[in-house]
Amino acid sequence: MNKTRKLVFFSLFVTLATALGFLETLLPNPFPLPGVKLGLANIVTLLVLYVYGFKEGFAVALLRVIFASLMAGTFLSISFMLSLSGAILSTIMMGLLIRTMSALSIIGVSMVGAVSHNVGQLITASFLIQTPYIFYYLPVLLLAGIPTGLITGYIARLLLCYLKKLKTV
């Protein structure tokens, strides 16, 4: 693949992830639970993991959290730490699954990504806020990750089809 072409597409993916992540904060949350959201930005991370590989996917996840927080003015705040830890854990989990379990489709990987994103956030939250009580909330977040992961997984599968057809990425 042409180096410049890769650079351009990679930048586009980072921009897309940042914009989707930011867009989500502006939309009313369809899930009336604290800490639960659709995770639209995860679609992009997932696509990059599939199209390029782990290194690139991880970079996109990291960069989009930093950019989104700079746009929202929450850089280095607690909510930034929460999204960062969620993004890191979910990208590592998804990357591992893609590499080791080929029986799993993009939808299954997305489900694990969503669930581990929520769990990663909760682990960091319990460290930062220093109450173990927060783990009372773990099953709720775990269950909430399943439908959100399914939805983003289906969207990612649709998009992956088009990206593969294009063959330009």
Next chain:
Amino acid sequence: MTKTDRQLFLALLLIGVFLFVCSQFFFYQPNPQSRVVIKVSGEIIQTIPLQKGTSQERFIVEGKKGKAIVEIKELKVRMLEAPCPDQICVNQGWIDSPWQTIVCVPNEIVIYLDKEAPVDAITG
């Protein structure tokens, strides 16, 4: 969706439901003798005992972002007003059993219910 996907879906669902049932079983116990603990940035700044028949009371808590108002009524507590943008803590409403928690992340306020040590029995 492949077969493994479906298996994974069921596994996650079962783990989730199992943990949910466990947490309800272990943590949920309506307790007539409880107290409200309010933490700001990880430090306990106020504890208020809860009793049946207490009338509505409001407390102002100074969080990291500004003043929040905590309301107590009988055995339950809620965040009435908060300066945070998302208002998740306010929308959560009342909590009334030990281990339940209201967390306001932007304002770094944590409110939870705790079982109270029987102080009266010791002090007479």
